[in-house]
Amino acid sequence: MNKVIELTKIFLKTSFSNMDAKMGVSTKSKGKLLLYAFLVLYFGGLIILLSYNLLTGLIAIHQETVFIGMILFMIFGLAIFQSIFSSINILYFTKDTEYLLPLPLKPYQIILARTNVMLIAEYVLIFLVGLIPLAMYGILTGAGVFFYIKMVLAVILVPILPVLLINIIVMAIMSFARLTKNRNRFQLIASLLVLVIIVGLSISMSGMKEDISNEEMAQMVVQANGMIELIKGYFPTLDFLIETLVTNEIGIAIIGFLKTILITILAFVIYMFIAQKIYLKGLVGNLFGGGYKKSNKQINQKEYSNSKLYKSYVGKEFKNLLRNPVFLMQCLLPAILIPILMVGIIYAGINSEDNGMAELTKMLGQMQTNSFMIACVILGIIQFFTMFIYISITAISRDGENAVFMKYIPVPLYNQYIYKIIPNIIMNIVTIIITLGMAQYILHLPIITLITLLIVATIMGVLQSILMLIIDLKRPKLNWDSEYAVAKQNLNLIFPMILAMVNIMVLVGAVALLENINVYIGLIILGILFAIITIAMNKYLNKNQDKLAEKII
Amino acid sequence: MIEIKNVSKSYVKGKKSIDNLNLEIKNGEIFGFLGPNGAGKTTTIRMITGILNIDEGDILIDGKSIKEEPLEAKKNFGFVPDSPDMFLKLKGIEYLTFMADVYDVPQNKRKEKIEGLTKKFEIYDELNNEIQSYSHGMRQKIVICGALLSEPKNWILDEPMTGLDPKSSYDLKEMMREHAKSGKTVFFSTHILEVAEKLCDRVGIINKGKLVFVGTFDEMKQKFKEEASLEKLFLEITEE
Numbered sequence: 114m115n116k117v118i119e120l121t122k123i124f125l126k127t128s129f130s131n132m133d134a135k136m137g138v139s140t141k142s143k144g145k146l147l148l149y150a151f152l153v154l155y156f157g158g159l160i161i162l163l164s165y166n167l168l169t170g171l172i173a174i175h176q177e178t179v180f181i182g183m184i185l186f187m188i189f190g191l192a193i194f195q196s197i198f199s200s201i202n203i204l205y206f207t208k209d210t211e212y213l214l215p216l217p218l219k220p221y222q223i224i225l226a227r228t229n230v231m232l233i234a235e236y237v238l239i240f241l242v243g244l245i246p247l248a249m250y251g252i253l254t255g256a257g258v259f260f261y262i263k264m265v266l267a268v269i270l271v272p273i274l275p276v277l278l279i280n281i282i283v284m285a286i287m288s289f290a291r292l293t294k295n296r297n298r299f300q301l302i303a304s305l306l307v308l309v310i311i312v313g314l315s316i317s318m319s320g321m322k323e324d325i326s327n328e329e330m331a332q333m334v335v336q337a338n339g340m341i342e343l344i345k346g347y348f349p350t351l352d353f354l355i356e357t358l359v360t361n362e363i364g365i366a367i368i369g370f371l372k373t374i375l376i377t378i379l380a381f382v383i384y385m386f387i388a389q390k391i392y393l394k395g396l397v398g399n400l401f402g403g404g405y406k407k408s409n410k411q412i413n414q415k416e417y418s419n420s421k422l423y424k425s426y427v428g429k430e431f432k433n434l435l436r437n438p439v440f441l442m443q444c445l446l447p448a449i450l451i452p453i454l455m456v457g458i459i460y461a462g463i464n465s466e467d468n469g470m471a472e473l474t475k476m477l478g479q480m481q482t483n484s485f486m487i488a489c490v491i492l493g494i495i496q497f498f499t500m501f502i503y504i505s506i507t508a509i510s511r512d513g514e515n516a517v518f519m520k521y522i523p524v525p526l527y528n529q530y531i532y533k534i535i536p537n538i539i540m541n542i543v544t545i546i547i548t549l550g551m552a553q554y555i556l557h558l559p560i561i562t563l564i565t566l567l568i569v570a571t572i573m574g575v576l577q578s579i580l581m582l583i584i585d586l587k588r589p590k591l592n593w594d595s596e597y598a599v600a601k602q603n604l605n606l607i608f609p610m611i612l613a614m615v616n617i618m619v620l621v622g623a624v625a626l627l628e629n630i631n632v633y634i635g636l637i638i639l640g641i642l643f644a645i646i647t648i649a650m651n652k653y654l655n656k657n658q659d660k661l662a663e664k665i666i
Numbered sequence: 667m668i669e670i671k672n673v674s675k676s677y678v679k680g681k682k683s684i685d686n687l688n689l690e691i692k693n694g695e696i697f698g699f700l701g702p703n704g705a706g707k708t709t710t711i712r713m714i715t716g717i718l719n720i721d722e723g724d725i726l727i728d729g730k731s732i733k734e735e736p737l738e739a740k741k742n743f744g745f746v747p748d749s750p751d752m753f754l755k756l757k758g759i760e761y762l763t764f765m766a767d768v769y770d771v772p773q774n775k776r777k778e779k780i781e782g783l784t785k786k787f788e789i790y791d792e793l794n795n796e797i798q799s800y801s802h803g804m805r806q807k808i809v810i811c812g813a814l815l816s817e818p819k820n821w822i823l824d825e826p827m828t829g830l831d832p833k834s835s836y837d838l839k840e841m842m843r844e845h846a847k848s849g850k851t852v853f854f855s856t857h858i859l860e861v862a863e864k865l866c867d868r869v870g871i872i873n874k875g876k877l878v879f880v881g882t883f884d885e886m887k888q889k890f891k892e893e894a895s896l897e898k899l900f901l902e903i904t905e906e
Contacts, residue, residue, distance in 0.1 A: 412793055416759050417777040425767040429756065436755040436796070515752040521715040522768050523740035659719075666718060 116218065120226035125233065127209060127594065152607065157245055164246040168253050178359045180250055185271055185354055188243045192272035195235050196279035199601060203231055204280065205287055205396060206439050207595040214397070224388045228280065234602070235272050243268040247358075260358070263366055267354045270370075273377050274350055277384040284388060287395035350376050422524065426532035433511065434504065434536060440511060443600030447501035448540040452547040455498075482556040485627060485635035488566060489620040491552050492639070495570045496620075498544045500613035503606055504537035505581035509665065510590040510599045516665045526658040530586075534578040541574030565633060569640040576647040577612055579654055584608050586661040667693050668714060668743075668820055668853055673723035675709055675875075683709050685875045687723070691853050691868075693819075696846045698866035699855040702904050706875045707855040708748070711824050714853070715745050728819055741769070743820040744813035748828070750805035758784070758793035758800070758808050762815065769816035776815070783811040787837060802829040810838065814845075821845055823854035827861055839865050863896040873904045 164180075171177045204227055213223060247264045250256070286306055350373045357369030420428075434440045481487075509516050519529050549563055549570075558566075584605055593599050620639075627635050654661070670689040676682050684706045691697040701707045712718040714725050716732050716739070725732045730739040753761050759780070766776045784790040787807040789800075797805060806829055813821065821842070827835050842852045842865060856862055862869050863883055871879040879886060886899050894902075 412759055414777075417763060417773075417780065419763070419767055419771070419773050419776065422767050425764050429753070429760075429764055432760065433753075433755050514749060515747075517712075517717045517747070518752060520717045521740060521745050523737045524768060525737065663719070666712065 117222050117225045117229070120218070120222060121229040121233075124209075124226055124230045127598070152611070153241070156241065160242060160245045161249060164249040165253070168249060172253065177250070177254060181247070181358045182355045184243060184246050184250075185267065185351055185358075188239050188268060188271045189275055189351060191239060191242065192235055192275040193279065195238065196231065196276050199231060199234060199597075200276075200279045200283045201287070202439050202442070202595075202597040202601065203227055203234075204283060204392070207597055209594060210396060220389050220393045221385060224385065224392050228276070228384075231276055231280070232272065235276060236269070239268060239272055243271075259363070259366075263358055263370075266370060267358055270350065270373055270377060271354060274380055277380055281384060281387055284391050284395055288391040288398070289395075423528075423532055423535075426524075426529065427535045430508075430533060430536050437596060439596035439600050440507075443597075444503040444507055444511075445536075445540060447503075448499070448544045449547065451501050452498050452544055452551065456547070456551045483558055483562055483632055485630050485632045486624050487556065488562065488632050488636055489624045489639075491548065491566055492570055492573070493617045493620050494552075495545055495548050496573070496613040496616045498548055499541050499574060499577060500609040502537060502540050502544065502577075503600060503609065504540060505534050505578045506585050506605050506609055507599050507603065508533040508537070508582050509585045510593070510603065510605070511596075513591055513593055513599075516589065516591055520662060520665060526662050527655045530582055530654055530658065530661075534582050537578040537581070538571075538575055541577065542571055545570040545574065562632060562636075565636045565640075569636050569643065572640055572643045572647055573616060576643055576650060577609065579647065579650045580612060581609060583650070583654060583661065587664070589664050591665070667691065667726075667728055667851060668822075669726040670710070670714070671724050671726070673710075673713060673720055673725060675713060675718065675721050683875050684713070687872075687875075687877055689870055689877065689880065691820075691851050693851055694846055694849045695867045696842055696852040696865055697854075698862035698869040699853065699872065700857075700859070700862055700869055700900060701855075701872040705872045705904070707872060708824065709875075710872065711822060711853075711855060714822060715743070716740055741816075742818065743822050744769075744816060744818035746806075746810050746813045746821075746823040746826055748824040750802065750809045750829075752797075752805075752809065754798040755796060757796050758789065761797060761808060762793070762812055765812040766815050771815050779815050779817075780811070783814055784808075786841075787811060787834065803831050803834050806830055807834060810841075814841075818850075820851040820853065823852070825856060826854055827856060827858055859896045859900055871900065871903050878903050 167183075168177060168180055171180050244264065247268070248261070251260050251264065353369040353373045353376075357366045357373070360366055360369070434445050509519075512518065519526060545567060549566060552558065552566075553563060588605055590599055590603050590605070619642075623635065623639060627638070630638075668689075668691040670687050673684060673687045674682050675684040687706075687710065699707055699710065709718065713720050714727070714732065716736050720733055724734075725739075727739040728742040730742060732739040753764075756764065762780050762784075763776070765771075766780070771779065780793075781790065784793060787810070789804055789807050789811070792800060792804060797808060800808065806826070810823075810826070813823075826838060830838060839861070842854070846852050846867070866883075868880065868882055869886075870877055879889070881889070883896060886896070886903075887894070890899055890902065
């Protein structure tokens with residue numbers, strides 16, 4: 114067991130080493146520490162505010178216990194969502210695997226340590242978004258100490274089952290790795306397959322029950338209950354934990370916990386049994402099986418031809434993103450998948466309800482959809498979707514120690530910065546088009562409104578691309594031994610989220626200030642505002658191009 | 667020609683990692699840069715190539731200052747870094763055409779250059795494969811090909827022999843000789859003293875940021891008045 118703990122520590126250190134260094138309390142990092150404290154307080158405050166509003170509403174109609182189900186369900190969903198993106202990378206694509214295999218370690222030790230790393234990584238976020246609302250419940254309902262103990266136990270237990278389930282799906286797919294003749298293509302297809310299976314599952318599950326929100330709190334409660342009931346059918350531990358948290362009787366709570374722990378242990382035993390059978394085979398297959406596909410094709414004359422440097426450079430960036438499964442899954446695909454997933458869930462939800470679409474159209478027919486407020490809501494949604502595009506924020510870090518290449522070639526750094534952010538801008542535009550398509554399907558906006566929205570959202574996308582590149586230049590993560598460390602375990606990834614929050618706040622402010630303004634004038638004002646900031650940031654990038662590259666050594 | 671003039675560099679205030687370095691590498695010369703670990707070899711190479719800023723002094727590459735005219739200076743050299751693990755997801759041919767685009771290699775020359783270099787290094791048949799599938803030595807070779815595509819007048823290499831098999835190492839040394847014979851400059855750092863002894867026209871030894879010796883192997887022997895191997899002389903110089 115000691116080896117498992119040591120191994121877990123080492124995995125955690127290699128994964129989060131950059132964070133450790135940055136969390137040290139040197140004089141230089143005091144500012145950073147303040148920043149993290151601010152962020153935790155900010156998001157914590159936001160969660161408290163949201164929980165308070167929802168809870169007071171529920172308490173008013175004596176349905177506060179629904180809140181417990183909602184939060185546990187949310188933790189559950191978050192665990193699944195995070196595992197989709199991290200499981201295949203942590204289990205198979207970390208570079209340290211090659212050094213690990215020759216060591217005298219038993220398969221179960223590696224599996225346990227990897228699973229521990231996944232769970233610990235999940236708990237960081239889950240504690241923040243899970244414990245705070247539950248504590249709010251405790252405070253507002255005047256619960257005793259017993260509730261808080263139950264609460265912590267529940268938050269620890271909920272994510273285990275989904276993580277184990279996703280891992281098993283991943284391991285099953287990856288066990289075919291050694292049969293493949295083309296390792297690269299297999300890694301890519303396997304990653305996509307995992308996503309498709311899980312995204313498909315979540316869409317079909319959401320389609321089974323109505324989940325479109327209504328204005329009525331009571332109806333919302335019924336719906337939330339419906340969703341929880343459905344999930345409970347698949348994952349009984351959720352049911353026991355809800356029961357345990359809601360009850361005031363110690364006996365029932367203890368039995369609930371025992372049942373949950375028993376099921377979790379059983380699931381763990383099954384997981385370890387299956388994992389020991391298939392994990393290492395898949396791991397070895399992924400590392401050495403089939404090898405890389407060798408091409409004997411003659412070089413085409415065209416391949417020698419020269420092209421403009423910007424095309425060549427942007428092409429190189431795209432190839433690096435598309436051919437690397439980790440970068441593809443973490444940096445690029447969320448831009449397409451998250452809007453599609455949302456569209457799928459909403460579409461399935463609307464269609465599952467009797468006359469759902471007709472009701473929605475009727476409701477929207479009574480609203481003025483071509484308004485500044487609706488336009489800002491759409492821009493806000495776009496901000497939410499585009500914050501998952503991690504191309505610019507990792508543009509320098511993705512190159513690792515080879516980022517110095519930028520500094521010794523005879524191409525101005527500013528030009529290279531622009532080439533590096535172009536893929537981010539392109540993916541932003543893809544997300545914007547998907548979101549606007551979705552908005553058009555529901556809202557039937559005039560074409561001129563759509564075009565104006567496209568322009569304003571693109572300007573915001575360019576601003577995001579420049580700002581995120583500047584952050585990556587100022588805080589690059591160049592010494593990594595796993596792509597995963599750059600694309601997931603990288604504190605910089607919080608910045609797209611912060612920018613999205615700030616932008617959403619600006620949009621909310623704009624709606625409050627210019628509520629009844631003509632939609633086009635409002636959007637033009639927003640466009641000009643963001644364009645001015647974008648131009649200023651671009652100037653900053655150009656003027657400080659050498660200084661910004663100082664950390665690339 | 668590479669001229670290093672009164673160059674100093676500090677990473678920590680008050681402690682110079684490179685202290686008033688002066689060096690001139692002439693055209694047609696193979697120059698070996700030697701020194702123990704942490705002596706300042708890589709820092710010097712990073713300053714020559716523009717990766718690191720120079721605190722004091724200047725470096726000229728064919729008369730162009732890396733400080734004042736960095737783009738012009740960078741056009742005058744080809745650089746082979748110590749780690750060849752770069753652009754692993756690109757195919758060999760994609761990497762070389764990308765480098766040709768970066769260094770403006772004319773269309774009519776690039777096919778001939780790419781084929782010539784890769785056939786010489788026996789990696790031509792691998793060009794349609796991703797660099798990731800190459801062995802360490804093959805990766806080193808493709809990076810060397812990339813650096814030589816534009817026929818740079820100055821060729822700078824950081825620890826180039828690491829990981830090369832005897833045949834590739836021999837080929838590389840031959841290429842360095844050819845490069846110098848055509849009137850161009852070769853500047854490389856190495857730990858392998860035998861290579862320096864047999865290949866270099868002159869060597870420079872750096873220790874604790876200071877240049878402690880510059881000259882030919884014979885001059886070194888004369889200076890220390892003894893018939894010893896370069897290894898022994900090197901240890902003597904760097905232990906002083």
